[in-house]
Amino acid sequence: MERKNAWKDYKEKDLKDLEKLCKDYRGFLSLCKTERECTKEIVKLAKGKGYISIEDAIAAGKPLKTGDKIYAVCMDKSVVLFNIGKKPLEEGLNILGAHIDSPRIDIKQNPLYEESELAYFDTHYYGGIKKYQWVTIPLAIHGVIVKKNGEKEEVCIGEKEDDPVFCITDLLVHLAGEQMEKKAAKVIEGEKLDLLIGSMPVNDNEKDTVKRNVMAILKDTYKIEEEDFMSAELEIVPAGGARELGIDKSMIISYGQDDRVCAYTSLAAMLEMEDVDKTSCCLLVDKEEIGSVGATGMQSRFFENTLSELIELENGYSGLKLRRCLKNSRMLSSDVNAAYDPLFADAFEKKNSSYCGKGVVFSKFTGSRGKSGSNDANAEYLAVLRKIMDDNKVNYQMAELGKVDVGGGGTIAYILSLYGMEVIDCGVAVLNMHAPWEITSKADIYETKKCYMAFLKDA
Numbered sequence: 001m002e003r004k005n006a007w008k009d010y011k012e013k014d015l016k017d018l019e020k021l022c023k024d025y026r027g028f029l030s031l032c033k034t035e036r037e038c039t040k041e042i043v044k045l046a047k048g049k050g051y052i053s054i055e056d057a058i059a060a061g062k063p064l065k066t067g068d069k070i071y072a073v074c075m076d077k078s079v080v081l082f083n084i085g086k087k088p089l090e091e092g093l094n095i096l097g098a099h100i101d102s103p104r105i106d107i108k109q110n111p112l113y114e115e116s117e118l119a120y121f122d123t124h125y126y127g128g129i130k131k132y133q134w135v136t137i138p139l140a141i142h143g144v145i146v147k148k149n150g151e152k153e154e155v156c157i158g159e160k161e162d163d164p165v166f167c168i169t170d171l172l173v174h175l176a177g178e179q180m181e182k183k184a185a186k187v188i189e190g191e192k193l194d195l196l197i198g199s200m201p202v203n204d205n206e207k208d209t210v211k212r213n214v215m216a217i218l219k220d221t222y223k224i225e226e227e228d229f230m231s232a233e234l235e236i237v238p239a240g241g242a243r244e245l246g247i248d249k250s251m252i253i254s255y256g257q258d259d260r261v262c263a264y265t266s267l268a269a270m271l272e273m274e275d276v277d278k279t280s281c282c283l284l285v286d287k288e289e290i291g292s293v294g295a296t297g298m299q300s301r302f303f304e305n306t307l308s309e310l311i312e313l314e315n316g317y318s319g320l321k322l323r324r325c326l327k328n329s330r331m332l333s334s335d336v337n338a339a340y341d342p343l344f345a346d347a348f349e350k351k352n353s354s355y356c357g358k359g360v361v362f363s364k365f366t367g368s369r370g371k372s373g374s375n376d377a378n379a380e381y382l383a384v385l386r387k388i389m390d391d392n393k394v395n396y397q398m399a400e401l402g403k404v405d406v407g408g409g410g411t412i413a414y415i416l417s418l419y420g421m422e423v424i425d426c427g428v429a430v431l432n433m434h435a436p437w438e439i440t441s442k443a444d445i446y447e448t449k450k451c452y453m454a455f456l457k458d459a
Contacts, residue, residue: 001398003355003358003359003395003396003397004358004395005357005358005443006357006358006359006395006443006444006446006447007250007357007443009395010443014446017446018442018443018445018446019442021265021268021445021446021449022252022442022445022446024268025242025252025261025264025265025268025445026241026242026243026244026252026254027242028041028260028264029241029242029252029254029255029256029257029260029264030159030241030242030254032100032256032260033102033140033142033235033237033255033256034104034142034143034235034237035077035078035100035101035286035296036076036077036143036144036233037142038100038260038263038284039073039076039077039078039079039100039284040076042079042081042100042267042284043071043073043079045267045271046069046071046079046081046271049069049271050069051069051070051071051081052069052070052071053070053071053072053073054070054071054072054306054309054310057070057313058309058313062313063313063314063315064084064310064313064314065084066084066085066086066275067083067084067274067275068082068083068084069081069082069083069084070082070084070310072302072306072309074286074295074296074300074302075295075296077100077101077286077296078100078284078285078286078296078297078302079284080281080282080283080284080302080303080306081267081270081281081282082279082280082281082310083270083273083274083276083279083280083281084279084310085276085277085278085279085280086275086276086277087277087278087279088314088315089279089307089310089311089314089321089325090311090321090324090325090328091278091324091325091328092278092324092325092326092327092328092329092330092421093278093279093280093281093325093329093330094276094278094279094280094281094329094330094331094455094456094459095281095282095283095329095330095331095332095416095421096266096269096270096280096281096282096283096331096332096334096452096455096456097266097282097283097284097285097298097331097332097333097334097412097413097416098259098260098262098263098266098283098284098285098333098334098335098427099259099263099284099285099286099287099288099289099292099298099335099411099412100259100260100263100284100285100286101126101127101286101287101288101289101290102127102237102255102256102258102259102260102289103125103126103127103128103129103258103289103434104125104126104127104129104235104236104237105123105124105125105126105129105134105139105168105193105195105235105236105237106123106124106125106126106233106234106235106236107121107122107123107141107143107195107229107232107234107235107236108121108122108123108124109229109230109232110122110229110230111123111229111234112211112214112215112226112229113211114208114209114210114211117199117201117209117210118196118198118199118210119196119197119198119199119210119211119213119214120194120195120196120197121194121195121197121234121236122194123193123194123195123236124190125190125193126235126289126290127289127290127434128289128434129434130184130434130435131185131187131188131189131190131193132170132184132187132188133435133436134168134188134193134436135167135168135169135170135188135193136167136168136169136170137167137168137238137436138158138165138166138167138238138239138240139158139165139166139167139168139195139236139237139238139239140156140157140158140159140163140165140166140236140237140238140239140240141155141156141157141158141166141195141234141235141236142155142156142234142235142237143155143232143233143234143235144232144233144234145222145224145228145229145231145232145234146228146231146232147224147228147231148228148231153222153223153224155222155234158239159239159240159241165239166195166196166197166236166239167195167196168192168193168194168195168196169196170188195236197214198210198213198214198217200213201213202216237255237256238255238436238437241254242254242255245439249442250357250441250442250443251356251439251440251441251442252439252440252442252445253437253438253439254437254438255436255437255438256438257336257428257430257438257439257440258335258336258430258433258434258438259288259334259335259336259427261336261427261428261430261440261445261448262334262335262336262427262428262448263284263334265334265428265445265448265449265452266282266284266334266452267282267284268449268452269282269449269452269453269456270282270452270456272453273453273456273457276456276457278459280456281329283303285297285298285302285303285412288335288411288412292412292415298412298415298416299415304322304326307322307325307326308322311325323419326419326420326421327419327420327421328421329419329421329422330381330421330422330423330455330459331413331416331421331422331423331424332423332424332425332426332451332452332455333375333411333412333413333416333423333424333425333426334426334427334448334452335411335412335413335425335426335427336361336427336428336429336430336433337354337361337363337399337401337425337427337428337429337430338353338354338401338402338429338430338433339353339354339355339356339429339430339431339433339439339441340353340354340355340356340429341431347402347403347406347407348402348403349400349402349403349404352398352399352400353399353400353402354397354399354429355397355429356429356431356439356440356441356444357441357443357444358395358397358429358444359394359395359396359397359443359444359447359448359451360389360394360395360396360397360426360427360428360444360447360448360450360451361396361397361398361399361426361427361428361429361444362382362385362396362397362398362399362424362425362426363398363399363400363401363424363425363426364376364377364382364398364424365377365400366401366408366409366410366411366413366425367408367409367410368407368408368409368410369404369405369408372408373408373410373414374410374414375411375413375414375417375423375424375425377422377423377424377425378422381422381424382424384459385424385426385455385459388454388455388458388459389451389454391454391458392450392451392453392454392457392458393450394447394450394451394454395443395447396447396451397429399429411425413425426448426451427448428440428441428444428445428448429441429444
């Protein structure tokens with residue numbers, strides 16, 4: 001079943017709307033490179049559309065009514081938005097669920113050291129990466145440092161034009177004969193991903209003169225002591241903003257498009273929706289890249305607890321109402337798929353691959369090999385979604401993640417499906433997935449937002 005290229009459908013208005021969406025998206029990507037930065041910007045945009053915090057809604061003590069817009073935040077790393085519909089919550093929600101964390105390199109809690117008069121940060125990579133892709137490129141440091149008195153220092157070094165950047169070094173090719181014989185997974189070891197941060201010593205005869213100079217700069221700039229790294233969350237990400245790619249400017253290249261391309265289109269769809277029959281929900285969570293664990297991951301009770309508070313505001317909480325609400329909900333697990341790359345065709349099965357430019361991707365199941373770890377959506381749900389997409393003139397395609405025995409992956413879909421709700425993975429095809437710089441098609445971004453709006457309206 002050949003799917004047409006979405007670009008061939010577009011009229012002048014479509015192209016104008018597409019470019020506006022993608023320009024805003026590039027701005028979001030350039031500004032939001034960590035889950036904390038995403039959450040902060042999402043809350044700002046939501047407030048601009050009339051959303052209020054769950055805490056303010058509880059304090060007001062007023063019953064929920066149609067049209068109320070509420071958001072909740074978990075530890076500044078996950079956020080959920082609700083647009084209250086005409087139907088009771090017990091009849092379910094239409095949920096768009098994405099994640100806002102991305103593969104990266106984290107700085108350890110005891111990171112700063114000097115070796116041969118060079119200063120480094122010791123690191124630990126986060127999520128599934130090809131380690132060799134992270135060497136010799138300009139890198140930035142984003143995050144927070146929290147002092148014992150509770151003061152929080154936000155850190156962002158490497159993004160402004162006059163900022164320094166950082167780098168993980170690699171062995172020169174002239175001396176790399178033995179290194180080049182290693183398998184790709186071993187070419188760069190995890191403990192060799194340390195970040196070069198300085199080389200200028202202080203002018204005395206004591207030891208660690210470069211390290212002490214680095215610490216003096218950090219103390220002067222951020223008023224921190226070395227022990228403050230113990231209560232810091234500092235992330236190493238590629239330096240530089242999102243860019244248009246291709247002579248035709250038809251694509252976007254940026255860090256973090258898995259899964260911020262789906263998070264942003266989910267948010268954009270959510271903020272544009274007004275009157276809805278079923279309550280709309282946009283759920284954007286942390287920790288998906290390491291198994292959705294922890295207090296801010298999808299396996300936590302953050303979403304369930306927030307929904308319980310909404311039910312209490314509506315007409316009084318009961319466990320049965322909560323369970324009915326979850327069971328009667330429908331969800332698009334808004335996550336990316338692997339775009340077919342003709343240069344690596346052996347990893348794909350062409351008939352069941354997703355392609356750049358052919359619209360939003362539905363994945364009936366994910367997992368690996370024998371569908372291990374997968375949510376496998378019901379055929380009945382797929383039929384409903386096909387009708388919604390066709391009725392709303394959304395270009396879409398169906399795909400798996402590569403050949404059956406080659407590999408695979410997972411999303412948050414299986415976690416929400418445990419409540420008995422209907423869930424399917426649905427998002428954008430990505431080239432270079434999990435690399436420092438990932439590529440998407442503007443047409444697919446546009447079609448994905450259209451898909452999400454149609455789902456919130458008609459599911």
